[in-house]
Amino acid sequence: MNKLSPSFTYRRSEALFKRAKNVIPNGIPGHFNPASQLPMGTYPFYVDRAKGSRFWDVDGNEYIDYMCAYGPMILGYNNEVVEQAVREQLTKADTCTLASPVMVDLAELLVDFVPWADWATFAKNGADATNMAVLIARTHTGRRKLIAIEGGYHGTSPWMQAKTRAGIDKGDHHDVIRIPWNNLPALQATLLAHEGEIAAFISSPYHHPVYEDNVLPDPSYWEGVHRLLREHNVLSICDDVRAGFRLSMEGSPAYFGYTPDLSCYCKAIANGYPIAAVVGHSELNDAATSVFQTGSFWFSAGPMAAALACLKELRRLEAPTRILETGAALWSGLQSISADAGFELVVSGIPSMAYLRTEHDAGPRFHQSLCGECARRGLFLTSHHNLFVSAAHTEGDLAQSFEIFEDALKATKAQFKVE
Numbered sequence: 001m002n003k004l005s006p007s008f009t010y011r012r013s014e015a016l017f018k019r020a021k022n023v024i025p026n027g028i029p030g031h032f033n034p035a036s037q038l039p040m041g042t043y044p045f046y047v048d049r050a051k052g053s054r055f056w057d058v059d060g061n062e063y064i065d066y067m068c069a070y071g072p073m074i075l076g077y078n079n080e081v082v083e084q085a086v087r088e089q090l091t092k093a094d095t096c097t098l099a100s101p102v103m104v105d106l107a108e109l110l111v112d113f114v115p116w117a118d119w120a121t122f123a124k125n126g127a128d129a130t131n132m133a134v135l136i137a138r139t140h141t142g143r144r145k146l147i148a149i150e151g152g153y154h155g156t157s158p159w160m161q162a163k164t165r166a167g168i169d170k171g172d173h174h175d176v177i178r179i180p181w182n183n184l185p186a187l188q189a190t191l192l193a194h195e196g197e198i199a200a201f202i203s204s205p206y207h208h209p210v211y212e213d214n215v216l217p218d219p220s221y222w223e224g225v226h227r228l229l230r231e232h233n234v235l236s237i238c239d240d241v242r243a244g245f246r247l248s249m250e251g252s253p254a255y256f257g258y259t260p261d262l263s264c265y266c267k268a269i270a271n272g273y274p275i276a277a278v279v280g281h282s283e284l285n286d287a288a289t290s291v292f293q294t295g296s297f298w299f300s301a302g303p304m305a306a307a308l309a310c311l312k313e314l315r316r317l318e319a320p321t322r323i324l325e326t327g328a329a330l331w332s333g334l335q336s337i338s339a340d341a342g343f344e345l346v347v348s349g350i351p352s353m354a355y356l357r358t359e360h361d362a363g364p365r366f367h368q369s370l371c372g373e374c375a376r377r378g379l380f381l382t383s384h385h386n387l388f389v390s391a392a393h394t395e396g397d398l399a400q401s402f403e404i405f406e407d408a409l410k411a412t413k414a415q416f417k418v419e
């Protein structure tokens with residue numbers, strides 16, 4: 001790969017996408033759709049293979065990947081420890097007529113890792129977990145309404161989606177009250193206005209919306225939230241689907257110093273294999289026992305073996321600390337390259353999941369072009385979503401990322417005619 005030459009072309013990606021549009025609505029649906037990767041023509045669409053911190057697209061271009069499959073990859077693609085555990089399980093049973101023992105092992109491990117949790121139950125996607133947590137909270141409290149954060153994402157069930165999305169109407173949001181992040185007076189006012197109606201407050205442990213700077217909790221925010229929730233007998237659901245086990249092996253609430261009633265996990269728990277989990281404390285065991293939630297593939301044992309191996313490996317490597325340090329070194333390197341070139345690179349959120357934005361008179365277009373120029377040189381960053389750092393990213397990856405970023409910044413400056 002000539003890393004300093006923007007020589008990447010995407011002929012095979014484009015040809016595949018053309019075929020896809022004939023047979024798949026929107027070609028590539030959802031968040032992988034090329035429309036979110038601007039400027040058009042700077043990003044590939046289809047992957048051929050992936051290993052460690054890198055992937056290769058169908059045109060043979062190689063990328064250092066700081067999207068990590070939008071979160072699931074945390075140990076590196078095709079990690080041998082995880083793959084070996086999956087292979088061993090698959091020689092026994094995967095999807096079968098009965099549950100596998102590995103499900104019990106995994107529940108015991110999660111209950112061991114998350115200090116306040118007494119039970120765990122499993123599903124496939126993050127939205128399964130957040131839905132299940134909500135049903136458990138409703139069952140336990142006998143109430144229907146939820147408080148959620150404006151811009152907070154919990155999946156694609158109708159109640160979770162923005163009101164403006166196709167197919168969603170006001171009725172879907174009837175029981176969901178959105179309030180701003182870090183705003184205790186708004187939480188208090190909502191609890192008072194809906195006394196006896198609110199089952200749960202659902203929120204990620206810090207605010208990581210798309211297209212916006214990410215925001216950490218104010219120092220006394222979570223303490224204040226839980227004081228108010230206790231006063232009004234409302235449950236606390238932590239949506240740790242994105243940040244889970246990237247901040248702490250005890251779950252992100254431990255990192256921020258609070259204890260929820262239910263936590264939802266998904267993305268990084270099995271290094272890319274499909275599995276989600278809800279954990280809760282013993283008082284919610286009866287409610288969790290009585291809700292009916294299941295699926296054809298929810299008992300698939302391969303992903304459970306992957307999760308067991310992945311979580312143990314994350315603990316062995318002290319991965320949360322490691323990726324926080326890698327992220328801090330990566331972003332400060334990019335920030336100093338930007339500063340030398342005369343731009344402020346704003347980094348928000350936590351270092352292992354940072355959101356980047358370049359300050360420029362042209363608005364987001366400059367940062368979009370910069371990320372596109374990086375992609376065309378083999379450094380995969382998105383401009384609209386937080387990025388992810390994995391335990392597989394090395395100092396060598398960082399050094400190469402800096403070189404590519406510097407070159408991409410020069411090219412972007414030239415496009416925007418900056419002296």
Ligand SMILES: Cc1ncc(COP(=O)(O)O)c(C=O)c1O
Nearest residue numbers: 125126127153154155239241242
């Ligand atoms: C915080 C959060 N919650 C829930 C979800 C939904 O997860 P899934 O897409 O697996 O349903 C996501 C997905 O990005 C997420 O980031």
